[in-house]
Amino acid sequence: MNIKFNYLLICSLISMLLLACDDEDEKLQPFSANFSNTEIGFSSEESEKTVDIVFSRTTTVAGVVNITINAGSLTYGEDNDFYTSPAAENGSLQLSFESGVSHVSFTIHKGTSLNIAENVSISFELQESGDLFQIGANKQITAEFSENFVASSGTATLDAGGAEFPVVAFFDISKNKQTRVGKYSWDLGFYTGAENYVTVNNTANIMARPLDKTDLNNVTAEDTVGFANVMTVGFTGTSEGAFWIDDHTGDLSATAFGEIATSSDQAKVFIVKRDGEGRSWKKVRVFASSSGYTIEYADISSDSFETVEVSKDEAFNFNYFDLDNGEVNVAPTKDSWDFMYSSYAVRYSMGGSATPYGFNDYIIINRNNTEVAMVMTENLSFEDLDLSDAEELEYNSNINVIGSDWRSTFGGAAVFDDRFFVIKDSQDNYFKVDFTKMTSESGERGYTSLKFKLLD
Template identity: 25%
Template structure:
């Protein structure tokens, strides 16, 4: 026997007449405690059977590169005074003020060059004098003949060129340091193992101090300060991959008179020792999906030290804060022939101060 409980306190027996029960009571064959669960079950089945089945939304896969990807922030400071050497294997190797040095000399046995600190906007001038006493602060300088180095850092791109048997040897050189200091310098001798130089404390000082700068092949350069003498700046050349620093960029023949426009920038240079880098100035790329195939198709590894450079960031003139283009991807091939990809995603610290580059990097697959 089966039946349906009605809203008017009656029960319709299938195949029989409707019967009514007083006091909202049902006969024992249909006790309420049995009917309610039955109704709930039926209604639930009806609701569930009418609902549209949903396909579970798949959780997106984590980018394949995330497992080995690393993040770093280097501290240049709000005034950009700090120079930071960085290794992809070991992180920050060394930090020091970029103004520590004025000039440097290469340590190669045959490729002898002098470079000035472009971050300080230093310049060098070649005079015809051979004695310090011939030059003073009253000496007339032709401003068009100041020399400076190209930011690529390649051999023979220094302002003075290769010094081997050069006519520059023995001449009095004027080195302008920053905007308000100048010193006299004579390169007396260049050999496979050392440089011999003489300096004074200013243009009106004729007291020479001689220094022998011995070449150490474990380093790329010998650094020199006119105030402090020989200074240690970079780590051993096998210990680092890139350096965050202040240097000079050149807009060639940009000025109305056809001269170069010299511009001080803060950016990234790669290690000149057995290191190369690549970037794409025409296209943007997604860091996470960038592969060796992307490198082969769109980039070319170069020895120019300033490939990464400085224009991965730009200033927002409304906020005076830097904006970073995270779609600019770079590749560095280190001394072990390992390829690393990197991109920048920030330039401020938690306090909102500029001068704190943030970047992601990992081995290129």
């Protein structure tokens, strides 16, 4: 009896000892730590981001996670480019955690002096912590800050490629940055807003004339007899032709294509006339689709046609289409430019009905929340105008608000010296802009100089 009791007692003690060892092993067993993501991004509007380090299991002891910071070209500090909560010291961040938690976090903040002209990245890396935990696969996270640089002042020369104006120059004042594209690189623009509109490329004298037909295969060269005599831009233009280009004020309800059909059987065929070497005329149909637009197009004499779906990318005002090469990149994103400089066809009245007429040295503003006011120097000088003055001005958002009103070609090409402009951009920055020269040093048109200053 005693032998059996002792045996049972010994077994119980052994079991308790083994369980105690298992508990101790559990407490000492390392766990892994990972960043929950490997990349995060700050837009120009965002001021802070929270970063999580997740554990593979709930902690059974308290400890510290050490993180090193690679700041790259940025400077740490609340009054500098970026800082963290909790605060880092000497490029190292320490995060304490308690027992019974599954993650630990810190926050990255933009500093008050962050002002960058291009995207910049910094990184954070987990460091080994002895036997307490192991580093998992996501040991590093990269934080990218989007450019937020705003130029306080500057000068620029808009480059349209010379007297023939083969180039369209898009200008972003806040970055003092110019983007140049060939003016014959696109034919049609598909509006990305809630409504459905199609524009023609007025910089390249594109015209679109409707036919009373809805089937491309039923359109032949016979349907365009005599069109070459009237589908012209310039002194030979006709009053009827004024409706075959887009309205130069930017009114999308007054484009050459007009109201876009909501179904295929309603969409009329348009004859699209294109200037430029080797650019044939086309027959085109456009109608709305579930994702944006459907376009059918072909050479006028072709007995077959291509069909393409064009989706709406809301980062741009328009998605652009070349009838030879399909969708193409033209204008920068709608938040990344303020006005464009090139040639432009307008509905122009010379004492009678409006006709299509092409202007060189023409300026169109961005339709994305951009506004302009013209200031006469007899009322206020460029040097004296300040932000309070600018806020009291009357602004216009028609895309042709600058147009040709900044220069004269009578008696030689020259800018007007009795006026300047104030531009309010889509980020609510106010810039005063003065066009200072209309030609290159050699006197060639297509190279316009300006100066600007941020009002703050």
